[in-house]
Amino acid sequence: MSVVTAVQFRPRRIRTVSVVCAVFLVAVFTVVGLLLGDSPTGVIFRTSDQVAMICLGVLLAGGVLLLARPRVRADERGVEVRNVVTAHRYEWTDVLHVSFPDGASWARLELPDDEYVSIMAVQAVDRDHAVAAVRALRDLHRAATR
Structure with missing residues (x-):
């Protein structure tokens, strides 16, 4: 069996x-936005209104793309969890174990004092990919805490 390092x-x-x-x-x-100029409602839409509508679509799209941001990186020293907005690095000595509770949407790191950190990069809907991720994280945790 090969040892996973990262x-x-x-x-x-x-x-x-x-x-x-x-x-x-x-x-x-x-x-x-482009169709706003030809409105039969009697309201006059200017070019700035059309540009604002397109910009609103771009802003909303950017917000939706934040859902694609989660990532987890792990190596022999620790694990970095980047969720939608935040990113934190934890040493393996600070992690009690990696779990995926029944019915949970994503995996999590169990920390001391009954705290945990969700790993949104490992989602239940990804099935086999999530299983492989949890196994790899558990292997790294086990190797680092021996």
Whole structure:
């Protein structure tokens, strides 16, 4: 059996879904923005309104793309967990174990004092990919805490 020295995992399905949704949002808001000038409602839309509508679509798409940001990197010294907004690094000595509770959406690091950190990069919907990620993280944790 080969010893894993470093791993990196990112969610698969949510990345695909978020990219498709982001493209859809930009397309819809661009079409709506371009069609605003020909409104029969009596409201006068200016070019700035059309540009603002397109920019709103781009901003919403950027927000949706944040869901594709999670990542977990681990090596023999510790693990770095980057979720949607935050990123933290933990030494393996600070981690009690890596778990994936029944019914949970993602894996987590169990820390002392009944605390835990969700690993949003390892999601239940990714099935085999999530199993491989949890196994690799557990192997690194086991090797580092012997």
